[in-house]
Amino acid sequence: MDWGYVESNVDLIVSKLVEHLYLSIVPILVALVLAIVIGALAVRFPKSYPPILALSSAFYTVPSLALFVILPGIIGTQILDPVNVIIALTIYSLSLLVRNVVDGLRVTSADVRQSALSMGYTRTRQLWSVELPIAMPLIFAGLRVATVANISMVSVGALIGVGGLGELMTDGFQRNYLAPLLVGLVLSVALALVADVVIVTLQRWLTPWARLARQA
Amino acid sequence: MIEFDHVSKQYDDGTLAVDDLSLVAGNGQITVFVGPSGCGKTTSLRMINRTIPVTSGSIRVDGEDIAATDAVQLRRRIGYVIQHAGLFPHRTVVDNIATVPHLLGWDKKRSRSVALELMDRVGLDPVLAKRYPAQLSGGQQQRVGVARALAADPPMLLMDEPFSAVDPIVREQLQDEFLRLQHELGKTIVFVTHDIDEAIKLGDKVAVMQVGGTLAQFASPAELLSHPSSDFVAEFIGRDRGYRGLSFVSAEGLPVHESSTVPVGASEDDVRRAAGGAAHVLVLDTDQHPVGWAPVNGRTAVVPERLLDVGTTFTAEQSLRAALDGALASPTGEAVCVDADGRFVGVVNHAEIAEHLTTHRPRRAEGQAAG
Numbered sequence: 001m002d003w004g005y006v007e008s009n010v011d012l013i014v015s016k017l018v019e020h021l022y023l024s025i026v027p028i029l030v031a032l033v034l035a036i037v038i039g040a041l042a043v044r045f046p047k048s049y050p051p052i053l054a055l056s057s058a059f060y061t062v063p064s065l066a067l068f069v070i071l072p073g074i075i076g077t078q079i080l081d082p083v084n085v086i087i088a089l090t091i092y093s094l095s096l097l098v099r100n101v102v103d104g105l106r107v108t109s110a111d112v113r114q115s116a117l118s119m120g121y122t123r124t125r126q127l128w129s130v131e132l133p134i135a136m137p138l139i140f141a142g143l144r145v146a147t148v149a150n151i152s153m154v155s156v157g158a159l160i161g162v163g164g165l166g167e168l169m170t171d172g173f174q175r176n177y178l179a180p181l182l183v184g185l186v187l188s189v190a191l192a193l194v195a196d197v198v199i200v201t202l203q204r205w206l207t208p209w210a211r212l213a214r215q216a
Numbered sequence: 217m218i219e220f221d222h223v224s225k226q227y228d229d230g231t232l233a234v235d236d237l238s239l240v241a242g243n244g245q246i247t248v249f250v251g252p253s254g255c256g257k258t259t260s261l262r263m264i265n266r267t268i269p270v271t272s273g274s275i276r277v278d279g280e281d282i283a284a285t286d287a288v289q290l291r292r293r294i295g296y297v298i299q300h301a302g303l304f305p306h307r308t309v310v311d312n313i314a315t316v317p318h319l320l321g322w323d324k325k326r327s328r329s330v331a332l333e334l335m336d337r338v339g340l341d342p343v344l345a346k347r348y349p350a351q352l353s354g355g356q357q358q359r360v361g362v363a364r365a366l367a368a369d370p371p372m373l374l375m376d377e378p379f380s381a382v383d384p385i386v387r388e389q390l391q392d393e394f395l396r397l398q399h400e401l402g403k404t405i406v407f408v409t410h411d412i413d414e415a416i417k418l419g420d421k422v423a424v425m426q427v428g429g430t431l432a433q434f435a436s437p438a439e440l441l442s443h444p445s446s447d448f449v450a451e452f453i454g455r456d457r458g459y460r461g462l463s464f465v466s467a468e469g470l471p472v473h474e475s476s477t478v479p480v481g482a483s484e485d486d487v488r489r490a491a492g493g494a495a496h497v498l499v500l501d502t503d504q505h506p507v508g509w510a511p512v513n514g515r516t517a518v519v520p521e522r523l524l525d526v527g528t529t530f531t532a533e534q535s536l537r538a539a540l541d542g543a544l545a546s547p548t549g550e551a552v553c554v555d556a557d558g559r560f561v562g563v564v565n566h567a568e569i570a571e572h573l574t575t576h577r578p579r580r581a582e583g584q585a586a587g
Binding site for chain 2 (some may be wrong): 109111112114115116117118119120121122125130133134136207208209210212
């Protein structure tokens with residue numbers, strides 16, 4: 001391992017790490033908001049769910065590299081624009097999260113729904129303060145999977161020139177030079193682990209009742 | 217007061233769930249809707265708070281047609297308790313109870329203090345305030361459900377099989393406490409159950425419904441037991457309705473008579489002398505409380521451990537059913553009558569109770585037939 005590489009490229013490595021984080025987290029946040037909106041509509045209008053599910057499964061089967069390459073042609077962006085990666089990963093994350101949001105919103109039992117309605121909740125308020133909180137454990141489970149998947153997929157973006165830590169790896173391959181490859185690899189794995197720990201911590205803090213329910 | 221005026225409910229698929237229902241649930245009374253599944257009792261209940269719309273006819277709450285009210289506001293004025301309690305799993309007990317105050321925009325402090333007060337009222341230990349529903353027993357959850365319905369002090373309560381998901385012992389306890397609570401609060405309550413015993417125990421008036429959503433009979437429990445209006449009602453009430461009807465006949469007037477007794481510690485001779493030929497003698501403690509029956513063939517002095525169980529005692533304020541129960545459970549066939557403080561008054565045997573019954577049959581009582 002050539003530590004000299006690390007020393008002389010600290011700025012580059014840090015900027016790629018930040019870029020990697022940015023490219024993987026922004027799609028998660030956008031997808032989460034969209035998934036909640038689409039999921040709530042799918043629960044309210046059950047007939048809309050099968051086509052939504054079919055569409056999201058279809059998107060998920062498109063290889064990421066193909067999507068990165070096709071997107072500029074479809075939405076008219078520059079081939080090297082980071083927006084391509086962000087949009088592609090948003091689509092993947094959304095495909096994953098919509099299912100979890102819908103399943104989560106369906107966790108609320110008929111008794112709980114009926115009592116919320118009967119106590120005078122409006123529909124919107126019931127969604128926000130009853131059904132969505134109860135859906136949290138499943139939504140968080142989806143967030144963990146989507147986040148880790150994104151962190152690994154961002155590296156593929158390096159093949160079209162926008163790939164965060166993946167660019168260090170392609171650099172290593174092209175120059176047949178181990179150091180940048182190892183740095184990219186280790187940091188992306190570390191990033192995935194840290195992101196997962198952060199999400200789990202957040203989940204425990206936000207849904208203390210879910211853990212207690214399991215013990216009881 | 218809740219009035220049903222020719223109310224019908226037909227679902228989109230054509231099913232007639234409720235068919236021309238007219239009745240009045242009186243102020244401060246418990247009106248029970250009872251019937252087999254599919255008789256429209258829950259549908260009728262849910263039409264009151266407009267969680268199910270009526271197809272035809274009208275429902276008036278305190279004279280106001282509910283169709284003209286804002287549904288959300290209406291619901292916040294009517295307490296609601298459901299089977300399995302329907303508690304919010306993500307909220308603590310105290311926050312669950314404070315749900316409606318929270319919706320009405322009360323300040324947090326006031327909602328909390330009301331919630332804690334209600335926990336005490338329904339018999340929940342305050343240490344449970346911070347627990348989540350999943351950490352409670354079924355009975356405790358149901359108490360939280362009742363407290364939650366009472367939180368904003370609504371004049372009316374709708375209760376949909378609130379006690380049917382708990383075991384029989386807890387159910388009976390919840391029913392007794394519910395009656396005690398209602399005695400203090402005097403709410404106007406509509407209560408749905410499939411259990412006729414529960415209906416008879418809790419209802420001031422009982423509406424028996426049958427499949428197809430028609431009202432078979434609307435009457436007081438005593439009237440229902442003594443004069444079922446149709447074969448359906450008679451069959452639904454069950455075989456021992458005659459016996460259960462005794463619950464509504466006072467034990468007052470029974471020919472309770474003296475009986476010789478012995479104190480705890482009496483000798484064998486005392487027992488034999490007091491018995492005067494009978495096989496058993498009643499033993500009283502120093503406060504005149506019955507402790508058991510002493511068999512006359514005893515070879516030792518009367519000690520409490522050697523006695524036969526006294527069975528269930530009854531007071532004159534209780535029903536004939538309590539007296540008959542006491543006689544049937546007693547080893548001597550004699551029911552022991554006590555006063556309000558549990559002191560011995562006299563005995564009456566089952567032959568005497570039967571004799572009394574032939575002259576004091578449950579009459580067509582105060583309940584009036586309707587529907």
